[in-house]
Amino acid sequence: MLPLFINLTKKKIVIAGGGKIAARKARNLEAEEPEITFIAPDFCNDVLILSEEKGYTLIHREAKPTDFSDAFFVILATNDPKINRILSKQLSPNQLVCVVDPAEEGNVIFPSTLRRGQLQIAVTTNGASPKLTRKIKLDLEQQFDRSWETYIRFLSQCRSKLKKMAIPFEQKNELLEEVLNDRYRTEEPLRNEMLRRIQSLEKTS
Ligand SMILES: C[C@@]1(CC(=O)O)C2=NC(=C\c3[nH]c(c(CCC(=O)O)c3CC(=O)O)Cc3[nH]c(c(CC(=O)O)c3CCC(=O)O)/C=C3\N/C(=C\2)[C@@H](CCC(=O)O)[C@]3(C)CC(=O)O)/[C@H]1CCC(=O)O
Ligand SMILES: NC(=O)c1ccc[n+]([C@@H]2O[C@H](COP(=O)([O-])OP(=O)(O)OC[C@H]3O[C@@H](n4cnc5c(N)ncnc54)[C@H](O)[C@@H]3O)[C@@H](O)[C@H]2O)c1
Known part of the structure; x- marks a missing residue:
């Protein structure tokens, strides 16, 4: 498994399952504004609320293999690992798929992610211990x-x-190196001073 950061804006994501794990995965994806379809015989409140808020599609029945044919990313999150496994075997080898259980049937896993503006730190144990990851x-x-x-x-x-x-x-x-000094993080006036310094160079360049 290799970490890559992926843009899922407007991508079609199909989730089999409508329980709390399906809802948690969808919440993790929310900021990307994807087009999500949930397929399950029943949905928990979290899924219903999220779908109402975001305009996601809900299909009330068991998932079948053809449901995923045009999905960029598939999440198999039913509460039956046997069903997840059967569905995963029928997907195209070119699709992204997260199987919430058993994870090794998929090719994507969700890391635990920390965001600070454009800084993102993603942590994984490759399924060894999601609790440690957290x-x-x-x-x-x-x-x-x-x-x-x-x-x-x-x-x-x-x-x-x-x-x-x-x-x-x-x-x-040299300048890019200098701004890595931690004082630029902790002392705002120093940042403004640096921006002015760069601006003055801009005029002379
Ligand atoms: C990081 C996080 C992201 C998220 O989902 O948001 C995430 N799991 C989180 C929490 C968590 N998951 C589980 C518990 C209960 C305690 C326990 O079992 O340990 C807790 C802890 C809790 O809830 O406190 C149970 C569990 N998880 C998986 C299985 C199936 C299996 O092992 O095959 C089972 C057993 C099901 C069962 O038997 O009941 C599988 C996966 N879970 C992953 C991600 C992927 C690997 C991540 C990694 O290790 O790096 C992977 C492989 C696939 C995937 O889902 O992408 C999120 C923390 C977010 C945060 O808080 O920051
Ligand atoms: N990866 C993770 O982070 C993680 C964490 C905890 C648990 N899990 C696993 O995730 C599974 C789901 O957990 P949950 O708490 O969301 O379960 P849940 O019981 O709350 O929800 C299960 C959902 O699956 C749906 N479903 C059942 N059969 C289906 C089918 N054939 N097609 C489509 N949908 C179907 C149900 O209608 C329901 O909406 C658990 O069985 C567990 O193994 C994974």
Whole structure:
């Protein structure tokens, strides 16, 4: 398994199952604004509320193999691992699929993710211990507090300005290195000073 970050905006995602695990996976995907269809004989409240909020499609019956033919990403989240396994065997080998149980039947697993603006840290144990995965995420949440959100925005501003400027590569590199000093995260005036410094270089370049 290899970590890759994936853009699922407007992608078609089909979820077999409508219980709390199906709902949790859909909540994890929410920010990507995908087009989700749930297929299950019955749905829990979480799924009903989320679908109402987001306009997702609900199909009230057992899932069948043809339900997934045009899905970019399939999530098999019924409460019967045998059914999940049978459905997974009939999918195209070119589809992304997460089987919530047994995980090894799929080719995608959900990590536990921490977001601080553009900074994302995803943790996995490859299914060895989802509880440890969650514990590590909670520890990281303490380490990477909210100050990282504005700091990442600042780093991004510096980099996009510097990228466009006709100054020597070494000078760009030096500045990009300098802003990694933790003082730029903790001291806002220092950030403003740096942005002004870059702006003045912009004028002379
Ligand atoms: C990270 C997280 C993301 C999310 O789902 O949001 C996630 N599981 C989370 C929690 C969690 N899951 C389970 C418990 C109960 C305790 C326990 O069993 O340990 C808890 C803890 C809790 O709820 O406290 C039970 C469980 N999980 C899987 C199986 C089936 C199997 O092992 O085959 C069973 C047994 C079912 C049963 O027998 O009952 C499988 C998977 N779960 C994964 C992800 C993937 C591997 C992640 C990794 O290890 O890196 C993988 C392989 C596939 C997938 O689902 O993508 C989320 C924490 C999010 C957070 O809080 O930050
Ligand atoms: N991967 C994870 O993170 C994780 C965590 C905990 C549990 N699990 C596993 O996830 C499974 C689902 O858990 P849950 O709490 O959501 O269960 P649940 O009982 O709340 O919901 C099961 C859902 O599956 C639907 N279903 C049953 N047969 C179906 C079929 N043939 N086609 C379509 N839908 C069908 C039911 O209607 C229901 O909506 C559990 O059996 C467990 O093994 C996975």
